Amino acid sequence: MMRKPTRFFLTPFSAALILGLFMVLGRTISAETTTSTDKAEFVGAQTCLSCHADRDSFKNSSHAKNMARMKGIEYEKSCETCHGPGSLHAAAAGDKSNPGYATIKSFKNSSSADVNAACLTCHQDQGRLHWAGGTHEKRGVTCLNCHSVHNPKNEKKLLTSVDEKSVCFQCHQDIKAEIRRNSHMPILEGKMSCSDCHNPHGSATDKMLVADNVNQLCFKCHAEKRGPFLWTHSPVQENCLTCHVPHGSHNDKMLVAKLPMLCQRCHFNGGHNNAAYDAVNISRQENRSANKSCANCHSNIHGSNHPSGKFFVR
Numbered sequence: 461m462m463r464k465p466t467r468f469f470l471t472p473f474s475a476a477l478i479l480g481l482f483m484v485l486g487r488t489i490s491a492e493t494t495t496s497t498d499k500a501e502f503v504g505a506q507t508c509l510s511c512h513a514d515r516d517s518f519k520n521s522s523h524a525k526n527m528a529r530m531k532g533i534e535y536e537k538s539c540e541t542c543h544g545p546g547s548l549h550a551a552a553a554g555d556k557s558n559p560g561y562a563t564i565k566s567f568k569n570s571s572s573a574d575v576n577a578a579c580l581t582c583h584q585d586q587g588r589l590h591w592a593g594g595t596h597e598k599r600g601v602t603c604l605n606c607h608s609v610h611n612p613k614n615e616k617k618l619l620t621s622v623d624e625k626s627v628c629f630q631c632h633q634d635i636k637a638e639i640r641r642n643s644h645m646p647i648l649e650g651k652m653s654c655s656d657c658h659n660p661h662g663s664a665t666d667k668m669l670v671a672d673n674v675n676q677l678c679f680k681c682h683a684e685k686r687g688p689f690l691w692t693h694s695p696v697q698e699n700c701l702t703c704h705v706p707h708g709s710h711n712d713k714m715l716v717a718k719l720p721m722l723c724q725r726c727h728f729n730g731g732h733n734n735a736a737y738d739a740v741n742i743s744r745q746e747n748r749s750a751n752k753s754c755a756n757c758h759s760n761i762h763g764s765n766h767p768s769g770k771f772f773v774r
């Protein structure tokens with residue numbers, strides 16, 4: 461048997477109930493707005509500094525000077541550009557139970573997105589064109605992991621550590637280990653830094669490289685490997701990382717494997733005596749590659765411009 465659907469009649473009682481509900485809701489909303497930053501007003505740096513005298517050092521930072529010079533934001537207005545208008549916070553005078561206290565933006569409990577957005581209001585320029593969607597952004601890394609506005613360990617670039625590599629090593633311990641291997645990029649020696657190859661703010665390329673692809677990156681400093689060559693060794697033009705690791709290796713010349721095994725990954729034909737450690741070949745008189753590295757003879761392994769350099773021996 462079907463039940464008769466109950467109709468909702470607008471009796472005077474239910475009308476009053478609904479009206480009352482709306483009034484309560486409206487009250488809570490307006491109560492919230494009075495404690496939100498909307499109502500807070502700008503008070504200026506002098507007011508902030510009357511309680512936060514220790515922050516006065518910001519005045520001498522290049523950041524503060526540039527904000528005035530390039531953005532026309534005078535020191536007096538600078539604090540609240542980042543922290544938001546502070547009148548309610550100032551009125552709370554440090555009383556954390558006063559709802560006004562927390563209206564100041566401290567960045568401590570902010571989400572990664574909020575921190576980054578605050579900085580990007582001024583820094584959405586060339587260098588950070590690919591911040592959004594970059595690996596660091598996606599993994600919740602914030603500007604403040606690498607930069608500090610008030611207490612940088614390195615004034616130049618406002619870094620959170622003494623130098624760039626130390627900033628990266630906070631999280632990339634594996635890379636720290638790699639660049640200590642026998643053969644490595646001269647990063648510890650100070651001849652180059654991570655940002656010569658990576659843009660920590662993200663880039664259009666995989667692994668946040670500063671070039672369109674791996675080879676274009678390597679050619680920036682190893683232009684002689686670019687070619688074009690009369691005789692090209694195809695894996696070289698394809699990807700340097702077929703044979704080299706980018707940071708450091710226990711093998712000579714940052715190779716991914718020792719010679720001759722590296723070459724034997726691809727060359728194992730019997731015509732040439734290139735199976736150096738093959739038990740059968742090693743007994744053959746003509747096997748002159750035993751105990752030698754292929755590159756002893758094939759010295760122009762990246763490509764040759766010699767008319768008879770087909771085999772990269774000259």
Ligand code: HEC
Pocket residue numbers: 503504505507508509510511512539540543545546547549550551552553554555562564565566568
């Ligand atoms: C009347 C004094 C007073 C004034 C004025 C004042 N503050 Fe504060 N502020 C405090 C006190 C006290 C604390 C708590 C400090 C602590 O616990 O170490 C605080 C904390 C903060 C915090 C950290 C908030 C948190 O979530 O922990 C920030 C950021 C801050 N103030 C910025 C400002 C800025 C910017 C201004 C100017 C717009 C300002 N303050 C004006 C007294 C003041």
Ligand code: HEC
Pocket residue numbers: 505508509512515516518519538539540541542543566567568604607608609610611
């Ligand atoms: C460019 C943005 C920026 C400007 C301008 C700025 N701050 Fe900050 N402030 C920050 C950030 C970000 C933090 C979080 C810690 C850090 O990175 O150093 C912070 C932290 C603080 C804190 C400590 C909060 C805590 O966690 O205890 C206080 C207090 C403060 N700022 C006050 C000021 C005052 C006063 C001024 C102006 C003289 C000012 N700030 C100018 C970005 C800024």
Ligand code: HEC
Pocket residue numbers: 522523526527530531533541542578579580581582583603604607608609615616617618
């Ligand atoms: C109101 C604008 C403004 C805001 C907000 C701002 N900055 Fe800046 N910042 C500047 C200006 C202007 C410069 C100098 C020119 C430049 O390098 O782009 C600068 C420079 C820098 C530099 C380079 C310093 C150097 O020595 O080369 C870093 C790093 C930096 N800001 C980080 C931050 C971080 C992190 C935040 C967020 C907490 C932030 N900025 C928020 C305006 C701002």
Ligand code: HEC
Pocket residue numbers: 576579580583587588591596601602603604605606607617624627655660661
């Ligand atoms: C993973 C670490 C890291 C993060 C995260 C990071 N930076 Fe940087 N940033 C650096 C390093 C390292 C340099 C110096 C690079 C150089 O010398 O070319 C730098 C340089 C800068 C500079 C000055 C040079 C330039 O490119 O204009 C600004 C401005 C800057 N960063 C802003 C930001 C802002 C804004 C954010 C957040 C959206 C941010 N950075 C996030 C590491 C980082």
Ligand code: HEC
Pocket residue numbers: 595596599601605606624627628629630631632654655658659660666667668
């Ligand atoms: C706060 C931690 C943190 C710091 C500091 C940091 N990174 Fe990262 N980085 C990460 C995380 C998380 C990833 C994601 C991959 C992973 O889990 O290793 C990553 C990934 C990368 C990648 C690989 C990108 C990809 O697409 O796979 C590169 C390159 C990189 N970081 C470079 C740097 C450089 C250069 C610095 C110093 C300027 C730096 N990072 C500092 C956390 C950090």
Ligand code: HEC
Pocket residue numbers: 625628629632635636639645647652653654655656657658667669674677701706707
């Ligand atoms: C000579 C250029 C160069 C320098 C300098 C360099 N890198 Fe790299 N890095 C690369 C290349 C190329 C790759 C990509 C490797 C690949 O595609 O497998 C890479 C990959 C990475 C990755 C991702 C690793 C993975 O397995 O996904 C991280 C993280 C990284 N680099 C961090 C750093 C840090 C931190 C520094 C500084 C200490 C640094 N790199 C210096 C060229 C460089």
Ligand code: HEC
Pocket residue numbers: 643644645646651652656657674677678679680681682700701704705706712713714
């Ligand atoms: C920013 C410049 C720069 C970039 C980019 C660069 N290199 Fe280098 N590379 C150097 C310097 C400097 C040395 C050390 C040369 C020396 O000490 O004589 C070096 C050395 C090497 C060595 C010899 C290491 C040894 O133990 O003798 C190899 C192999 C090498 N790089 C491969 C690469 C590859 C592959 C890439 C691309 C992923 C690359 N480089 C990108 C600057 C660069």
Ligand code: HEC
Pocket residue numbers: 675678679682685686693695696697699700701702703704713715719755759761762
């Ligand atoms: C087929 C493997 C292979 C590929 C691919 C390769 N290399 Fe090499 N590379 C070698 C070998 C083997 C050596 C060591 C030669 C020696 O010891 O005489 C070497 C040495 C080097 C050196 C140090 C000695 C020198 O010649 O300057 C640099 C720099 C270098 N390679 C850069 C590159 C770059 C850049 C690329 C990509 C364009 C690349 N390599 C691709 C095998 C390769």
Ligand code: HEC
Pocket residue numbers: 693694695702703722723724725726727754755758761770771772
């Ligand atoms: C990733 C695979 C790979 C590695 C590793 C590699 N090669 Fe090659 N090599 C090739 C390819 C592909 C060709 C082109 C073959 C062709 O054109 O028939 C080639 C061509 C050559 C040639 C010219 C052969 C011909 O018939 O024209 C020589 C010589 C050579 N490689 C030597 C070496 C040496 C020495 C090493 C070690 C340092 C090495 N290769 C490492 C893939 C590789």
Ligand code: HEC
Pocket residue numbers: 720723724727729731732733734735736748749752753754755756757758771773
């Ligand atoms: C003693 C010098 C020498 C050594 C060591 C040597 N080669 Fe060769 N290789 C040559 C010469 C010369 C040629 C030119 C072809 C010929 O005359 O037979 C050649 C030709 C080649 C060719 C192309 C012809 C063919 O047989 O496919 C390849 C590939 C090659 N070598 C790979 C290697 C590898 C891999 C090693 C290390 C295991 C190696 N070679 C060690 C001298 C040498």
